[in-house]
Amino acid sequence: DVKVTQSSRYLVKRTGEKVFLECVQDMDHENMFWYRQDPGLGLRLIYFSYDVKMKEKGDIPEGYSVSREKKERFSLILESASTNQTSMYLCASSFPEQAQYFGPGTRLLVL
Amino acid sequence: GENVEQHPSTLSVQEGDSAVIKCTYSDSASNYFPWYKQELGKRPQLIIDIRSNVGEKKDQRIAVTLNKTAKHFSLHITETQPEDSAVYFCAPQTGGYQKVTFGTGTKLQVIP
Numbered sequence: 001d002v003k004v005t006q007s008s009r010y011l012v013k014r015t016g017e018k019v020f021l022e023c024v025q026d027m028d029h030e031n032m033f034w035y036r037q038d039p040g041l042g043l044r045l046i047y048f049s050y051d052v053k054m055k056e057k058g059d060i061p062e063g064y065s066v067s068r069e070k071k072e073r074f075s076l077i078l079e080s081a082s083t084n085q086t087s088m089y090l091c092a093s094s095f096p097e098q099a100q101y102f103g104p105g106t107r108l109l110v111l
Numbered sequence: 112g113e114n115v116e117q118h119p120s121t122l123s124v125q126e127g128d129s130a131v132i133k134c135t136y137s138d139s140a141s142n143y144f145p146w147y148k149q150e151l152g153k154r155p156q157l158i159i160d161i162r163s164n165v166g167e168k169k170d171q172r173i174a175v176t177l178n179k180t181a182k183h184f185s186l187h188i189t190e191t192q193p194e195d196s197a198v199y200f201c202a203p204q205t206g207g208y209q210k211v212t213f214g215t216g217t218k219l220q221v222i223p
Contacts, residue, residue: 030207041215042200043213095207097206097207100157100211102155105154
């Protein structure tokens, strides 16, 4: 059974703080993704990675960076959190051209 | 990048009726066509998928049909039940190493 875990379910941060969100998968998937989900906007891709140390920008990369030092781990970094980054963040992983498996999500509130 | 549109954005049906959600995409090279279901407060999960060499696929009460010429694929749910109430997303893919664009979702409400 595929398991994708995220480091926190809920997070409250202050404007300007550096925020780390971590995602771990146990299925040896090559591809990993970070999305944010906001009401009425669906799932928007922030960054994705198809191999260790590889990263590609998604549709809304501004204000975010990522790190993939190990195959099973994909981190999302908010260098200086802002209130417009308050959102639900979802991580996913997959084999190429196959279904994505999602983590439970992290609800981030930036005050 | 890929333009993905889903219609309708909301859909209400009586229990037992059928529901159809359509996903239109722009990249003619797309070759993998999944549908995800997201129940309230939960993560999206795959419910059915189809590849470009197949026109239709069924799994009990759900089916997906693909029209590559017109660049759209549809989710069909028959004999709807209250537990089908959720948001449904399409996410057509091109190759294995390209970004994935999700549709904006269809909120399905099944009225008992």
